[in-house]
Amino acid sequence: MNKTILFAFLLIQNIISAQLAEHSLSGEKWQFKNAKDNNWLSAKVPGTVHLDLMDHNIIPDPFKDENEKKVQWVENEDWDYQTSFTVSSKQLSESQNIDLIFNGLDTFSEIYLNGKLLKKTDNMFRKWVIPVKEHLKSGENILLVQFKSAVSTGKELAKKVLFTMPESPRSFVRKAQYHFGWDWGPRLVTAGIWKDVKLEFWNNAKLENVKVGQKNLTKDKADLAIQAEIITEKEGKYTVSINNKPFNFQLKKGKNAIQIPYAIINPKLWQPNGWGKQELYPIRVSLQKGSIHIADKDFNIGLRTVELIQEKDSKGKSFYFKVNGNPLYIKGTNWIPGDSFSPRMTKEKYQHLIKQAKEANMNMIRVWGGGIYEDDEFYKACDENGILVWQDFMFAGSFYPSDEHFLNNVKEEVEDQVNRLQNHPSIALWCGNNEVDEAIVNWGYQKQFNYSKEDSLQVWKDYRKVFHELIPNTLKENATADKNIYWPSSPSIGWGHQESLTEGDSHYWGVWWGEQPFEIYNEKVGRFMSEYGFQGMPTLETTKTMFSGNPDLSLQNPTIKAHEKHSRGWQIIDEYIKRDYIFPADFVKYNYVSQLVQARGMQIAIEAHRRAKPYNMGTLYWQLNDCWPVVSWSSIDYLGNWKALHYQVKRSFEQQVILTEEKEGNLNFYAINDELKKFNNISLSIQVAKFNGEIINQIHISPAEKELNDILKLNSVEIKKLIGDSDKSKIFLKLSLQDQHGNVIAQNSYYFSKPKDLKLSQPNIRINKISPMEIEISTDVLAKDVYLIGDVHFSDNFFDLLPQTSKRIQLSKPLEKIEVLSLWDTMN
Known part of the structure; x- marks a missing residue:
């Protein structure tokens, strides 16, 4: 040269x-x-x-x-x-x-x-x-x-x-x-x-707000419209390339809005978790002027359709998501910020939490409106793991002003966040706020603060300006049509009103706030349950981190008390424990049982929701995670450890489940399938077993319909005929749903009595180390709610180990000593 x-x-x-x-x-x-x-x-x-x-x-x-x-x-x-x-x-x-x-x-x-x-x-x-x-x-x-x-x-x-x-x-x-x-x-x-x-530092031009609109999607082709803003220093000819395919434009000085058609042949769909792969396509948008390369924007897109279906029916109005043309039963949770100090959130922690949601068979997370618009890594993780995002705007549980400055400020906020996030295929819905409509209508603030009629009218006027005018209009201006599903407020109707169970989304807090029994969940089933929950303690490992010195694990310790932020939290947990369990004698057992009662409540709720499919088409429990070490509604504590609830959620959210409903002296059985493929010629095996493993009765049920697609209610069984004069506190049901080839589709157990009333025998639980990272656990008689204790993640925990059976468990790291508890230990 x-x-x-x-x-x-x-x-x-x-x-x-x-x-x-x-x-x-x-x-x-x-x-x-x-x-x-x-x-x-x-x-x-x-x-x-x-x-x-x-x-x-x-x-x-x-x-x-x-x-x-x-x-x-x-x-x-x-x-x-x-x-x-x-x-x-x-x-x-x-x-x-x-x-x-x-x-x-x-x-x-x-x-x-x-x-x-x-x-x-x-x-x-x-x-x-x-x-x-x-x-x-x-x-x-x-x-x-x-x-x-x-x-x-x-x-x-x-x-x-x-x-x-x-x-x-x-x-x-x-x-x-x-x-x-x-x-x-x-x-x-x-x-x-x-x-x-x-x-x-930039010259000539700047490339901004690149977004991809999906015009049409078929098996043969995806027709896209790639939009961008280009700010130029002077007018002239510029070239915009999409994945190296050039398009020429004559641009004026200042801001230019361009749109380029782009097609993907034989597209592969982005599917939610449980339905297939999360196919992602890389997009590179490049800007050039002559031979001068100016800028690149790189991101991934997923090709999918999402619709929110609300149609009137005989019971009210439906509320469900149709994804890629098929109704999707939503299984998921609510997300709060992962730390009180957001800059401490790492990419690894975002990825970890979203992967744990995927592992628990979830397909949606609601980003709650009192936190933050999360880091890009959160949405990237959702894209990669098939987790749809219900995205609240950041307003929660209060009244908000609507003066000109506030409205302009919010408009800029919405523009920034919608432009930043909308290319993520995980974004399913934008929601105006969390419980602001509810706060205005139901929480009695107007009376508390002695509002005049004019004051109350002004509050409602302010609300409508922000959430029914400004935000949806700004969203429409900035989001592509396929990423513009808007819902003004979650919930749409408060839980004290009957309509909250017949249309829209529902936050049901009769359990916990209303202190109603868990069984009320069987009656209070809405079209889409976007909030409900119950508290439990964090794991022992996380509880110990509440202390700067040696931990004093006592319920009377001021530090432990200070890490419960609900004013009546301890009393409510204690009351629910007494209803369903023997009250624990020491701290470790209390920690264990508080997690069990939380998991039990959410299991009852989730199973009631899933049995009501397709009337109910979504269940998002409160909440996935914590922002500090705390007694809370989370299923994963601040250190990332699974509580009993998360293990139970994983079981309750399986794609195929067999569920039991006890009603008027009968047992109703529901076979539920959330996959796209259908099962044919299924049958249900029911064994009535004593806690020592002795089978005292066994029957098989074959449904009238041969095809299991969504939900199938099997023939009812009279309890008296099934169990005879057996003591309900000494028996349980082993349920096994099988296909025509004898393959087990789903398994479950059913108990006739509350945990505190079960007459359990002391199990002889044995742990055999298979390798440093695997153990086998076995028992002679029923070991209910087996709790493996150790500073490690167990592949399963808080499970029922059936009599004369064994189970293999994976460990996330080697552990020298593993302690074990079961429900029997809390009763003796």
Whole structure:
């Protein structure tokens, strides 16, 4: 290569590299301080002020002991963050545009660059892009972000409303609502640069808001429309390539909206978990001007159709999702943020939690409206694991204003998040809020705060402006038609109203809040159950992390008490335990039984919902995860350990199940199939067994219909004829559903008595180590609710080990010693 060619090559490379370059400021040496102080301390970005204060031992870890109380002063202070960074004269001279981009600021801040105020921010959920070239200088630059107290600022905003708003000041603050405390989470009102920050240098043009609309989808072809915004410095000819296929455009100076048809031949569908593979197609959108390469956008798409079907029928109105043309029975859960300090959430933790949802046979997660719009990794994990996402916008359980500034702020928030998330095939539905309609109609705030008629009308007017006008209109403007299913509020009707069970989605809290027995779940079945739940303790391993020193595992310990955020939580758990179990004598057994009672309640609920298919077409229990070590409704605790509930959910959410309903002296059996394939010529084997394994009766039932597609109610059996004079507290049923070839489709057990009334014998449970990572457990008589104790994940736990049987269990890591409990141990 001669010198002339080499010089030209280097010049072109320099031009290409100058089109779009980034300089991450997150890795610079950040400092922070209380606005009242002069002493700067080192800080981490992304991060929060609490984490920085903990790093310097200024505050204790609020997750431990009773430390939450000791850190409340932090929320009332203002905090400053500062860094310096270098920009070269070459970067300044060769870059037509330089943008300062904050992907997340929490929440009220003023941004200064070299002493110049650039922007005031007031929304944790927005992306802030600030042109800064004219404010930069060659050499060192000083970036200062001053955060105002969200609590103090929220209180000032609240004063502008003539009547008292519930949950003030959080209603006025566009930040994660759970930061202000919830009945499962601590009050930790954070501040800080909670997402990454960078400088972006660009020339000629900028490629933004690339989205893929699905126009038509058949077996032969997927017709797509790829849309993008291109901001140009000057008009001219530009080339946009889709996976290296070029399309030419004459663009004007400024913002241009383009649309390109694109087809995929013989497309493979993205299927929800349980229905097939999650086929993903890579899309690369590239922008060029002549020979100059400007920018690329890379992402994956999935080809699928999702419809929300609401049709009037004799009992009300249906509410179900049709995916790829087939009705999908929704099995899943509700998601809260995985940490009170969101920057601590790692990609690995997101992937772990979503994979655990998949392993428990789920196909949907509802992202609850009091948290955050989650990190891209969350939605990526859902895409890869076949988990559909019900995405709430971030409003929860309060009234919200609708002044012009608030509406504009929310509109920008919705635009940012919809544009960021909509290409994910997992996104199934956008929901305006969590329980805001419910709060206005049913929670009595108007009476509590002595509202006038005009005040009450204003609240409803504000509600409609935000959730029935602004958000759906903004969604329509920004989302492609196939990603624009909107539902104004979850639930649509409160659980005290009969209509909540005949249409829309339902949050049923008669159990727990209403303290009704678990059996009420058999009666209170709606069209789509999007919230219901019951609390249980976290695992022993996680409970121990509540302490900074040696754990004192006692229910009277103030630390244990402090990690239950519901005001009557302990009393409610105790009451339900007494109803169904022998009250435990010590802490370890209490921990165990509290998990059993939680799992039992949710099993009754889930099975009632599934038996009601297709009247009911969805069940999302509250909740999957925790944001700190706590007694809560979660099925997976803060450290990622499965509680008894998650093991039970995995069993209850199997694709094929055989379920039992006891009614008016009869047993009704339901064979349920959620797969796309059908089963033919099934039969049910019922064995009546004593706890020592002796079979005292056995019958077979073959249904009248040969084809099992969705749900089949088998012939009823009279209990008296089945069990005779047997003592119900000493027997159980072994159920086995088989196909025409004798293959077992589903198995289950059924007990006639509550756990506390079972007359169990002491089991001789033996554990045989097969390998460092596998054990075999066996018993002579029924061992009910076998609990394997150890700091390891067991492939199964809290299971019934039937008499004279064994079971192999995988361990996530070798364990020297495994302790074991069963229900018998709590009775003696």
